[in-house]
Amino acid sequence: xxxxxxxxxxxxxxxxxxxxxxxxxxxxxxxxxxxxxxxxxxxxxxxxxxxxxxxxxxxxxxxxxxxxxxxxxxxxxxxxxxxxxxxxxxxxxxxxxxxxxxxxxxxxxxxxxxxxxxxxxxxxxxxxxxxxxxxxxxxxxxxxxxxxxxxxxxxxxxxxxxxxxxxxxxxxxxxxxxxxxxxxxxxxxxxxxxxxxxxxxxxxxxxxxxxxxxxxxxxxxxxxxxxxxxxxxxxxxxxxxxxxxxxxxxxxxxxxxxxxxxxxxxxxxxxxxxxxxxxxxxxxxxxxxxxxxxxxxxxxx
Numbered sequence: 448x449x450x451x452x453x454x455x456x457x458x459x460x461x462x463x464x465x466x467x468x469x470x471x472x473x474x475x476x477x478x479x480x481x482x483x484x485x486x487x488x489x490x491x492x493x494x495x496x497x498x499x500x501x502x503x504x505x506x507x508x509x510x511x512x513x514x515x516x517x518x519x520x521x522x523x524x525x526x527x528x529x530x531x532x533x534x535x536x537x538x539x540x541x542x543x544x545x546x547x548x549x550x551x552x553x554x555x556x557x558x559x560x561x562x563x564x565x566x567x568x569x570x571x572x573x574x575x576x577x578x579x580x581x582x583x584x585x586x587x588x589x590x591x592x593x594x595x596x597x598x599x600x601x602x603x604x605x606x607x608x609x610x611x612x613x614x615x616x617x618x619x620x621x622x623x624x625x626x627x628x629x630x631x632x633x634x635x636x637x638x639x640x641x642x643x644x645x646x647x648x649x650x651x652x653x654x655x656x657x658x659x660x661x662x663x664x665x666x667x668x669x670x671x672x673x674x675x676x677x678x679x680x681x682x683x684x685x686x687x688x689x690x691x692x693x694x695x696x697x698x699x700x701x702x703x704x705x706x707x708x709x710x711x712x713x714x715x716x717x718x719x720x721x722x723x724x725x726x727x728x729x730x731x732x733x734x735x736x737x738x739x740x741x742x743x744x745x746x747x748x
Contacts, residue, residue, distance in 0.1 A: 450587070451616065452587070452616050453614070453616075454485045454614065455485075455587075456587040456591065457487075458485065460591070461518060464492075465493070466490055471493070471515050471516075472492060472493050472519075473496055473503060473507050473510070473518070474496060474503070474521070475495070476495070477493055478495060483520055483556070486613065500529035504530040507533075507551045507553075508537050508549050511551040512547065516552070517551050519551055519554065521553065521554065523556065523557075523558065524556065524569045524570075525565060525566070527555055527569050528572075531572070534573075538578070538603040539576055539578025539602075540577075542578070542602070543577075548602065550600070550603060551604075555570070555605060557569075557636075558610045559729060563721040566722070567720065569607075570583055570607035570688060571688045573605045574663055574697065578603065579664060580596060580662075580665065581663045581664040582606050582607065583663055584606060584612075585638055585661065586612070586618045586619055587615070587618075588618050593606055593662070609636045612636070619639075619641075620659070621671070621675075622641070622645060623656050624655065627656040627675065628681070629680075629682065629743060630655065630656040630657075630678075630681070631655050631658070631684075631685060632658045632682065632702070634685065634686040634688075634698075635686060635730070636687045636730050637732070640733040641736075643733035644740075647734075648737055651741075653741075656676075658672055660672075663698070666701060668701060668702065672702070676708055677706055677708065681709055681710070681711075681744075681747060682702050683699075683710065683711050683713060683740065684698045684699040684710060685714070685731050685739075686713070686731075687730040687731070690713060690715060691714075691717050693712070694714075695712035698710075711743055713735070715731075
């Protein structure tokens, strides 16, 4: 048998948790439209919720309070806005305020090009609130790390998933170049564009380092993250979410504070995102990353 895809890995972790670990999974329309892109097994422990955008999160938090370690599936990350109140105002606060944790694992799934309320990438929002652990896993190995982090701690976890990675079987590896002019840090789906961006820039004689970021909070800035920036002297953090007040800007600021070196941010423009062509506002692709790298380098000569 070949390597498992990310979707198959999520399905395997879920089955084991539900059938062997006494856990449960809650979400809307779980068995419909392909069992959440083939990531949910048909087994015991699944609670299909009616079409409600707020109460479901409350049910999941309650299950977490009594030790069920629930997985709460949100098919489109935009719905985090509606589901957020029980998660932000109770799950993330109750350990500090009441000494009782509510470790719910939130699977928030992102997409591109599915309209104004189905295409958002909103992990930045949950990084803002204390009490959450936030991940954006894009490979099978990273998802296992995210899950292990959840099971080893008693905090709520937001797993910011993206459908574009569900078919992936291989890991995303960092790139180091001895003559790198800049270090690019990738978050979420732009990470899938990094190899192509490196090739395009190399054709112009520009070499970059690439650092892949899967755990966004708590953010760990060790030698793996900082050494490439120190060597190149400049950095760029690229995310699939909005640039203004987003993860890319926050992490760029943290990198600058840690090294004293300039780090910029690249994300979605501050414009409405929709399916129709004038408003697609797509996640940064290789060409967009290349253009920003060129701009940074030309402005620092």
